[in-house]
Amino acid sequence: MPNALPALTARFAVLGPLVAEHPEPVVPGRRRERCLLGVLLLEAGTAVPVDRLLSLLWDDDPPPSARAALHSHVARLRTALGTPAVPALRLVRTSNGYLAEVDPELVDAFRFRALVERGRAERDPVGRAGVLREALALWRGPILAGDASDRLRDRVGGQLHELRLTATELMVDAELDRGRHAEITGELIILTAEHPTRERLAAQLMLALYRSGRHADALQFFQTFSDRLAAALGADPGTELRRLNTAILRHAPELRPDPAAAGESPLPMARPALLPPVVADFTGRGAEVERLRSALSAPAPGGALPVALITGPGGVGKSTLGLYVAHLLDSLFPDGVLHAGLGGVHPAPAEPAEVLGRFLNALGVTGGTVPSGLDERVDLYRSLLAGRRVLVVLDDARDLAQLRPLMPGSATCAVLVTSRRRLGGLAVAARVTLTVLGPDDAVRMLGRICGAARVDAEPAIAAEIAGRCGFLPLAIRVAGARLAVRAHWPLRRLAQRLSDEQLRLDELAVDDLAVRASFAASYRDLSAEGRRALRRLALLDAPDFAAWVAAPLLDVPYDRAEDLVDELVDTHLLETVGAFRYRFHDLIRLFARAHADEEDEPRERQDSVERALREWLTLAGAAAARLPYRLLSPMAETEGKGGVALSPAEVEELTGDPFAWLAGERAALVAAVRQAAAAGLSGVAWRLTSVSRDLFDQRDHNDEYLAAHRAALAVCEREDDRLGTAVIRYGLACRALADEEITLDRALRLAGSARAVFTAFGHPRAEVDTMVLVATLRRRLGDHVVAREMLEESAVRAARAGNAAAEAAAWRSLGVMHREQNRIEQARDCFTAALELAQRHGLPDVEAFAYRGLGVVHRESGDFAASQTAFEEALERYRRLGQDSGQAWALLDLGQLHTRRGDPRAGSALRRALAIFERGGLSAQHAIALRALGELRLAEDRPTDAVTHLLASLRMLRILHEPWGVALCLSALGAAHQLAGDHARARTAWVEAEQRFREVGNDSEAQRIAAQLAELPEPD
Secondary structure, three states, rough: OOOOOOOOEEEEOOOOOOOOEEOOOOOOOHHHHHHHHHHHHOOOOEEEEHHHHHHHOOOOOOOOOHHHHHHHHHHHHHHHOOOOOOOOEEEEEEEOOEEEOOOHEEEHHHHHHHHHHHHHHHHHHHHHHHHHHHHHHHHHOOOOOOOOOOHHHHHHHHHHHHHHHHHHHHHHHHHOOOHHHHHHHHHHHHHHHOOOHHHHHHHHHHHHHHHHHOOHHHHHHHHHHHHHHHHHOOOHHHHHHHHHHHHHHHOOOHHHOEEEEEEOOOOOOOOOOOOOOOOOEEEEHHHHHHHHHHHHHHHHHHHHOOOOEEOOOOOOOOOHHHHHHHHHHHHOOOOEEEEEEOOOOOOOOOHHHHHHHHHHOOOOOOOHOOOOOHHHHHHHHHHHOOOOEEEEEOOOOHHHHHHHHHHHOOOOOOEEEEEEEOOOOOOOOOEEEEEOOOHHHHHHHHHHHHOOHHHHHHHHHHHHHHHHHOOOOOHHHHHHHHHHOOOOOOOHHHHHHHOOOOHHHHHHHEOOHHHHHHHHHHOOOOOOHHHHHHHHOOOOOOOOEEEOOOOOOOOOHHHHHHHHHHHHHOOOEEEEEEOOOOEOOOOHHHHHHHHHHHHHHHHHHHHHHHHHHHHHHHHHHHHOOOOOOOOOOOOOOOOOOOOOOOOHHHHHHHHHHEEEEEHHHHHHHHHHHHHHHHOHHHHHHHHHHHHHHHHHOOOHHHHHHHHHHHHHHHHHHHOOHHHHHHHHHHHOOOOOOOOOOHHHHHHHHHHHHHHHHHHOOOHHHHHHHHHHHHHHHHHHOOHHHHHHHHHHHHHHHHHHHHOOOHHHHHHHHHHHHOOOOOOOOHHHHHHHHHHHHHHHHHHOOOHHHHHHHHHHHHHHOOOHHHHHHHHHOOOOOHHHOHHHHHHHHHHHHHHHHHHOOOOOHHHHHHHHHHHHHHHHOOOOHHHHHHHHHHHHHOOOOOOOHHHHHHHHHHHHHHHHHOOOHHHHHHHHHHHHHHHHHHHHHHHHHHHHHHHHHHHHHOOHHHHHHHHHHHHHHOOO
């Protein structure tokens, strides 16, 4: 060991997550290095052979490189530990291993062992209990928690773990010797649950229960333990435990405590015990219970008073959780537990002086000795609690002014607070914000109230009831209580009664329990403006929303809207979701809407919602205006008309990053379109859909794109809004084959009708845009003559009108048509023209597509290097745009090129493309990717796999009526059948492929297929 004393600030801990302070915190970056340091610290002062280290760190299976890796780990640890003037820890190389030179007092494992030995030797039970509790407090979790495997932990820490259990049992013996039977019972219940087959702990719990006057509970626990032991080990309790059970049965005198042994009075001192009972149906909340237990059972940093806060909306179970935790902690507070309901949301909340009077009475101050003034009561209360271990539970606190006088002054106490308010100014060791139960816990709670057998008999209906209750514990308790007193009701009966949203809150009431009353208490506690904000926000159908929406709803400035939303969040009537977004619990929304119906005029409600919808239109329009490109040339009629409640600067601030704004508003935009449609606001519905279209398109939000368009189309057709109908039909036609309902034929009809309306209404730019779309759809349907004429005409008209986007799109589509008909040079010219236009006018999507087209041209010309360069240029541009589907297309192109070249990267590129298409639900693209994978398997001489992929692709392409894709797929399928030796199936596929190629105007490909058919053997 080193002669110099180490720096006093150094500390090393392994009884939990690794801690190394030398003197500054040291955090080795690699898990295996942390494990290595932990192992050496656990065996400090003893050389650990290299072979043992290798076995420990690599779980008995070290690779050949492990020895070199071990030396590297040691070197990095030495670097991390640094070289302080007086090093507390040195890692020393010995003849056969490594050794940690460190003062054992600095390592928690060695201090633990020393304290346990001290505790064993201590004769006074009070001192013995204190020393052993100090030893056990060194444990912060499993040895090397978070780093060591279970196997490593068992091998290096098994003895320590057993010593921890022994120390725990010795500590319990000491507490029992002190006569603290009732106080230690709660702790023993937890210990026996954690170590369900440990007989000594079971015996200690039985003895504590018996000595606390709970004779029946002691006998019941013996039966429970016996059943548990039989189920786990197939064994009966040992002799000592059976003897103890017999002694309890006959009230043996030797079981009585010896008052003299503890040096105390045979009668325990009076202690306040004001906790109400725990409800029998408490369910779940395991993580929250553990956080609160840890915060209140350990000293707070810096000698502060340990305070834990539980917040959440009414009915979420704050008081129930608080009581449950308080009962668990009861034994840790030998001087008592105080409890008071503060009535924070009631019209007349409890006065601190009144609560202090009750507390002083419970602490033994009675009659005229209780001071009359608040300050004097506070002084006496804190004096009485000084140095005592008392838990104070303050339920339903209103604010800090109510709480401050009730706070003890001594850090030996602890305080547990519940409140519907966030109480941001309260310094706490743990803040737990309760939300609703998970679905499984909610159903389990329902079963505990109305009977598990009924829930097990109708599990789906039970889940439906829990869902209709919004998984809110109070609502579930009410529903369960109604079922419990109506044993003849099937669960389906209550589920049906809860299905009517208008009557649901009426159904959720029984005796003195009512969900509506719980919410009403919070509602009364709001300011008048806060109550109005709650009512108006509840009118929206959006699943969540940002604070700005309150400005148009209430017709107030943005800053005031944020303040009102904060008021609702502070009282947990709104939940926060993500960054600066909020939502209602379903039942609170119903409550608020009912109050809106009662308190606000219909016209007020309608105007409020319409202002919000128009503000969404303004913001979506501002976000769309910042996009690099648009699908349809914007018309004045499609744009928002300016902010309703927000200033231009606020609109700019909110939508400066359009896609960040979309990430939050994505679901809300669809809900806004649907709400506008339901209200008959066709103009708002189609305009909002129009400006949102490009946002959805450029982030591949296909579901939202289609949902908004369908809702808008329904209202436009119903209201005979011709221009709106045309704009929406154009948007749906752009999604041809993105959905099985939008076939190429239907898309052509939609686009054709939209073009006619744009012409009639005098919108030449939109008419040219739609003409390009109509021509492209005709091309995809195989009508190449008409398509070519229309595309050439639209290119000329677009150029004349200065519509560069439409002109580039026309050249792009012409390029594809020439490629499909094998006119490679004409395709090259068209894609080059589209590329030049895109680069000149800043059209990044067209630029990326043009590079893809040129990549195909180069590939078909045999210039594979140029083809790869072009595809990579396209991929890079799609990455800059953040467009997943575009990246997938470029990956598909690269995969097909790699297939042609025999490059092994083909499979990876194609699988990545397929995964993106599958994730986006893009049917046509999915089918094309499957065809490309089939072509790859064909090139790899794997005809069976090729046929599988190609048949799957062909089925999808036939459903989608994609003639060019069907032709390509049949061509590859024939080749796969031929390679497999199935000439009959090859002939069938190629005969149809030849026909399809002729239909799309690709005679050269049709002739190639015909030549392959001629080479097939004649059928028998």
